[in-house]
Amino acid sequence: MQVGNGSCMAEPSLDYLICLTKLFVDWIELENVEDYLNCVAYLLWVFTPLIIVFILPFFFIIFFYLSILFLHVYKRKNELKEAYSNSIWDGARKTLATLWDGHATIWHGYEIHGLEKLPDDGPALIVYYHGALPVDYYYFVSRVILLKGRTIHSVGDHFLFKIPGFKPLLELFNVLHGPKEECVKALRNGHLLAISPGGVREALFSNENYILLWRNRTGFAQVAIDAKVPIIPMFTQNVREGFRSLGCLRFSRWLYERFKIPLVPVYGGFPVKLRTYLGDPIPYEPNVTATELAKKTKHSVQSLIIKNQRIPGNIFWALLERFHTGHKED
Known part of the structure; x- marks a missing residue:
């Protein structure tokens, strides 16, 4: 040295x-x-x-x-x-819808099947499976704006309204956090309304087996009954392969169950193929109870999953689907 x-x-x-x-x-x-x-x-x-x-x-x-x-x-x-x-604000809404739809097309080759089941005017309640990061729903809302000229009202979790800076975006796209009366009001005013009964719990703790975590929720069904509107089931193929959550972590599960804090690591962003499927509308029936309608809706969403999703989901196969037009094999 x-x-x-x-x-x-x-x-x-x-x-x-x-x-x-x-x-x-x-x-x-x-x-x-x-x-x-x-x-x-x-x-x-x-x-x-x-x-x-x-x-x-x-x-x-x-x-x-x-x-x-x-x-x-x-x-x-x-x-x-x-x-x-x-x-x-129509110009801003259409501009952002165009940007998000462009991202959907380039990154995921995004498609919607059964868009004709969505009414051109008049109300309907859309019930869908919630991914870890529901980019499929953002893409769906954007494309409906561009193709049908309709803005879907959405029911969002309370924590969304606490995220700094998100308020203008939530207001622009008519995101509600409830209560039930507001949802019924939106439908009676002739709007489309979308809700995921599984919500944040399903986003964080469902997995590649695409299990519906709705518990015994019937509020969405009661909204449809009170507003006298049909329910349209919806599911997006490979949404769990695009983004996945580490909901298996015990601390994250405890934190959510105890304090309702959705602090679960999310990873992904993979350019997998995304296809949104709309099922046959479930018509309004005056004599059906909320419990019966909720079960019927859950069965319809599960049927879309079984018909269109490889279970368990596989990221590699979901990526390969970008290069061929085949759907789920029987």
């Missing part, structure tokens, strides 16, 4: 940083540096896939906030027009 220091000090023209680098290399020897670099390269190679699958979901969060930023700019630009027009 003293020899190295002497040689460095003997060359006053050397930059101080170069001098330190030379001392460091002389100390650990060049072959050790190569070993360290090889080790770092190996660790990066091993952990890169793991890093990617946990980073990709953040890109969707960024996409959300870019949408919100667009709304703020749009609002500032159209402040005067807004005072004279009730439809000023």
Whole structure:
């Protein structure tokens, strides 16, 4: 070390940083540096896939906030027009719908089957399976706006309204957090309304077996009965292969059950094939109870899953479906 220091000090023209680098290399020897670099390269190679699958979901969060930023700019630009027009936000809604639909097409080859079962006008209650990150539902709402010119009202969990900055986006797309009377009111006003009875619980703790976690919920059925509207079941193929949640973690389960905090790691963002299927409408029947209607609806959604989804879900096969048009094999 003293020899190295002497040689460095003997060359006053050397930059101080170069001098330190030379001392460091002389100390650990060049072959050790190569070993360290090889080790770092190996660790990066091993952990890169793991890093990617946990980073990709953040890109969707960024996409959300870019949408919100667009709304703020749009609002500032159209402040005067807004005072004279009730439809000023139609442009913003269609612009964001176009962006989300473009992402759906490019990243997932997104398709909707049975769109003709959705009425062109008049109310209906859409009941769907909730993915870990329900990007399929965002895509569905966007495409319905573009193809049918209708904005679906949605029932969202309370925690959505507590996320910083999300309020403008929720208002633009008519997201409700209840109560039941508001849902009935939206339907009686002629709107489409969508709800996932499994909600956040299903998003976090369902898995690649696509188990419906509805418990004994019948509120959605009572809403349909009170509003006298049909129920349209809906399911998106491979939604659990696009994003998955680590709901098997005991601490996350305890945290949600105790405090209703949805703190469960989500990974994915894989460009799997997504196909949304709409089932046959379940018509309103005045003599059917909410419990009976809830069971019938659950059976319809389960039938869509069984018919269209490979169980257990497989990310590799879901990726391959991007390259062929085949559906689930019997």
